[in-house]
Amino acid sequence: MIKRQSPTITQANIAFFITAVITLVGSAFFQPRLGVGTNLWINEFVYILFPPLLLVWINGWSVEDVYRFRKTSIRNMVISVLAGLNLWFFAFYVSRISRMFLDNRIGLLIIPDQQTDLSIYQSILLLIGMIVLAPICEETFFRGFMQRAYEGHSKRYGFVVTGTIFGSYHVLNGISEVFSACILGLAMGYLVYKTDSIATSMIFHAAANTCAIALGGVFAASTLLAVPAWLHIIAFGGLGLTVVFLRSLTVGSRSEDDQNISREGERMSGTGVVFLALSAIFLVSAGIMEIIARLG
Amino acid sequence: MKKTVYTILILSIVIGVSLMVFDIMDRSSDGFRIPARFKKVVVDLSDRARSNELLFENHLEVPSSIELFMQSNAAGEKTVEVISESEILGLNRRKIDFNVGQYTGNSATSATFVMDAGKYSVYLTSPQTDGQIAIGYQESPKESSEFERLYRIHEGDLDNPPAGYEEIFSADLLGRSWQTKVIYTLSLATTKDIGLSVYTSAQQGTVSVDLIGNTSSLIGLGNPARNRICDQLETRLTPGEYQFKVTCENADGQLYVFLKQ
Numbered sequence: 001m002i003k004r005q006s007p008t009i010t011q012a013n014i015a016f017f018i019t020a021v022i023t024l025v026g027s028a029f030f031q032p033r034l035g036v037g038t039n040l041w042i043n044e045f046v047y048i049l050f051p052p053l054l055l056v057w058i059n060g061w062s063v064e065d066v067y068r069f070r071k072t073s074i075r076n077m078v079i080s081v082l083a084g085l086n087l088w089f090f091a092f093y094v095s096r097i098s099r100m101f102l103d104n105r106i107g108l109l110i111i112p113d114q115q116t117d118l119s120i121y122q123s124i125l126l127l128i129g130m131i132v133l134a135p136i137c138e139e140t141f142f143r144g145f146m147q148r149a150y151e152g153h154s155k156r157y158g159f160v161v162t163g164t165i166f167g168s169y170h171v172l173n174g175i176s177e178v179f180s181a182c183i184l185g186l187a188m189g190y191l192v193y194k195t196d197s198i199a200t201s202m203i204f205h206a207a208a209n210t211c212a213i214a215l216g217g218v219f220a221a222s223t224l225l226a227v228p229a230w231l232h233i234i235a236f237g238g239l240g241l242t243v244v245f246l247r248s249l250t251v252g253s254r255s256e257d258d259q260n261i262s263r264e265g266e267r268m269s270g271t272g273v274v275f276l277a278l279s280a281i282f283l284v285s286a287g288i289m290e291i292i293a294r295l296g
Numbered sequence: 297m298k299k300t301v302y303t304i305l306i307l308s309i310v311i312g313v314s315l316m317v318f319d320i321m322d323r324s325s326d327g328f329r330i331p332a333r334f335k336k337v338v339v340d341l342s343d344r345a346r347s348n349e350l351l352f353e354n355h356l357e358v359p360s361s362i363e364l365f366m367q368s369n370a371a372g373e374k375t376v377e378v379i380s381e382s383e384i385l386g387l388n389r390r391k392i393d394f395n396v397g398q399y400t401g402n403s404a405t406s407a408t409f410v411m412d413a414g415k416y417s418v419y420l421t422s423p424q425t426d427g428q429i430a431i432g433y434q435e436s437p438k439e440s441s442e443f444e445r446l447y448r449i450h451e452g453d454l455d456n457p458p459a460g461y462e463e464i465f466s467a468d469l470l471g472r473s474w475q476t477k478v479i480y481t482l483s484l485a486t487t488k489d490i491g492l493s494v495y496t497s498a499q500q501g502t503v504s505v506d507l508i509g510n511t512s513s514l515i516g517l518g519n520p521a522r523n524r525i526c527d528q529l530e531t532r533l534t535p536g537e538y539q540f541k542v543t544c545e546n547a548d549g550q551l552y553v554f555l556k557q
Contacts, residue, residue: 033327035401038316045309069298119402121319125312132308136301199297217534220510 006066007055010272012149015051016165017279019141022047024172024286037125044129049137052145067144072197076249080191080200083245084207086238087187091180091208092219093235096227099176107294130213135205142166142185143192143201151193152266159189171283175290184208187242194249327369327400334365334432337418341370345424348377353417356382356435359410359443363434366396366405370427373397374420382414385450386525388499396429409523410438410446449525454495454552458528461493461554464540469498469547476506479553480540487534491556494518494526501547509538518551528556 023043031039056063063069142162151158166189167182188201219231268276330336337351368374377393384390386409396405418431438446445456457463465479482490494505498520505526507514512533517526540553 032398032403033400034316035319038319041312041316049305063298069301071297119319119322121315121322122402125315125319128308128312132304136305197297202301220536 005059005061006152007052007145007149008269008272009149009153009266010269010275011055012146013268013272013275013279015055015141016146016169017275017282019047019051020169020172020279020282027172035119035122035125037122037129040129041125041133044133044137048141052140055145063144066148067140068148068192068196068198069144070197070199072195072199073250076191076195076197076200077203079245079249080203081207083187083191083242084204085211086245087184087204087242088208088211088215089238090235090242091184092212092216093227093231094183095176095180096220096231098179099174100227102176102294106291127213130209131206134209135202138166139188139198139202139205142169143188144198147189147192153268156193159193160186163187163189165279168280168283171287171290175287178287187246190246191249194246194251196251200249328367328428328430329401330365330367330404330430330432334363334434336430336432338428338430339420339422340428341368341374341422341425342427343424346420346422348419348421351376351418351420351431353415354435355415356411356413357437359412359438359440360435361408361410361438362416363408363436364394364406365432366394366429367399367403368396368427368429369398369400370422370425370429371398372423372425374422374429376429376431377419377421378409378416379419380411380414380416382412382416383447383450385410385412385446386523388521388524392522398427410443410525410527412443412447446525446527449495449527452497452549454497454550456495457493457552457554458491458556461491461528461556463552464555465542465551465553467542467551469496469501469503469544469549469551472544472547474542474544476541476543478539479542480555482533482538482540482555482557484533484535484538487532488557489530489532492517492526492529492531493554493556494529494552495554496520496524496547496551497549498524498547498551499549502543502545503547503551504543505551505553506541506543507538508541509533510536518553520547520549 026042026047027039030042034042052067055061056066061067142165143159146165147158147162149158150161153161163185164182166185167178167180170177170181173181184205188204191200191204192198328338339351362378364376364378366376374396375393376396377391378384379391381390384392392407392409394405394407399405418433420429422429442458445458448456455463455466492507492514494517496503496518498518500520503518503520504515505517507517512531514529514531516522517529518524542551542553544551
């Protein structure tokens with residue numbers, strides 16, 4: 001019997017559901033006890049990176065071929081950095097508008113009354129977690145594992161589905177983050193689809209997160225009550241430049257193994273549908289909880 | 297590529313585990329991180345349930361401000377109640393209680409209030425549960441002129457701001473019905489330390505002054521039941537716009553808001 005050389009959509013949906021649930025439950029338990037930085041590391045290593053690596057080990061897959069741990073050209077790497085930096089502005093803009101809509105139409109989200117401040121160690125853990133770990137672990141899970149699985153159904157639109165799932169997952173950070181994460185997820189999925197290397201999406205992700213750390217606070221403070229004209233310009237300018245950059249990517253050459261891995265037309269099993277529905281119910285519930293908190 | 301990613305991950309683990317160990321060592325073994333300037337009382341909650349059990353009592357020779365910093369590594373709600381023989385400024389009664397959740401490390405329940413000279417006692421109500429509660433407290437004598445100013449506010453003469461503070465809003469609350477009415481907008485081009493004083497003489501109803509910003513917000517100042525005096529609350533605000541909002545329903549008395557920039 002020949003072992004299947006790529007993840008199935010069912011495996012992807014089961015792993016995603018477990019990861020989403022355990023991230024929320026684990027964070028509720030560990031974050032107050034160990035700190036926000038340590039909790040991020042647990043999320044990235046244990047819940048997000050571990051499942052795809054476990055599947056690689058169990059199935060004897062090659063991470064180079066299945067998750068596309070492949071080198072890419074310097075040109076593509078530079079483009080990934082520039083696209084990540086530019087698209088962050090548009091993602092921030094979308095997040096800001098979503099948040100203003102929620103704040104004005106539904107109500108403010110009030111954080112519980114308790115003192116919280118980060119120790120220097122937690123701050124460094126958070127910084128490394130966002131710039132180094134999140135790009136590697138989340139890209140391995142979403143673009144390496146899930147996108148590869150969904151490409152079994154449609155090579156061309158696998159990244160669209162995965163980008164949407166990636167965005168939905170960010171409802172755990174707040175409803176206002178969903179659309180912006182979707183946009184970033186679509187761009188990162190396109191990078192991998194086009195270059196056939198996960199290095200590009202990791203670099204893009206790191207660049208966008210660096211931008212968020214460096215500029216997020218200042219931008220958020222400057223755009224509290226209204227979206228100023230300069231933000232419209234920067235956001236759409238960033239989006240336009242990103243499109244230009246993405247169009248100038250050089251297409252990755254697919255290996256012979258990759259040709260064997262990639263096949264289209266796979267149908268989602270009943271189990272896959274159930275777990276996708278469970279994930280949707282879980283994430284929508286998380287969103288509803290936020291809305292109730294805003295109303296209350 | 298694979299080798300590079302694995303190398304980065306292994307290096308990250310080495311650095312990250314070291315940071316986590318340093319972070320854990322930085323905390324005390326029980327998870328409490330009460331600042332050194334506080335006197336500390338730690339109670340083991342595992343031996344029995346407690347109902348208004350006296351933890352400690354002190355006598356204030358002069359009017360003082362009392363700062364409390366409370367943490368617990370035990371699950372379940374614990375209630376700490378402070379009962380004073382003398383006036384607690386900003387309160388209509390001489391006792392105040394706090395619910396202490398499972399807060400350790402960087403999280404805590406904290407409060408500061410001003411009392412006239414006299415005895416005060418601290419009581420604990422808690423279920424029997426594994427873990428401890430730590431109560432840090434600090435008494436700081438109040439200058440007599442400062443105490444007299446606060447006492448005048450406590451008695452209803454609200455127009456007594458500290459030096460350097462300017463009035464940004466005042467109103468009679470009787471018959472008012474406001475839901476997050478914007479009373480003042482503060483625009484900051486640079487990071488700035490501001491001071492905020494909110495006084496109300498309302499004895500009933502809902503009153504709340506909120507400072508709403510993007511990166512920081514202060515909610516529920518000037519509460520008739522919990523604390524009518526919020527004096528010289530200092531905070532650092534990052535650049536941006538901040539709105540002062542008032543909510544008022546079925547209240548009486550007056551409301552004054554002062555700001556120091």
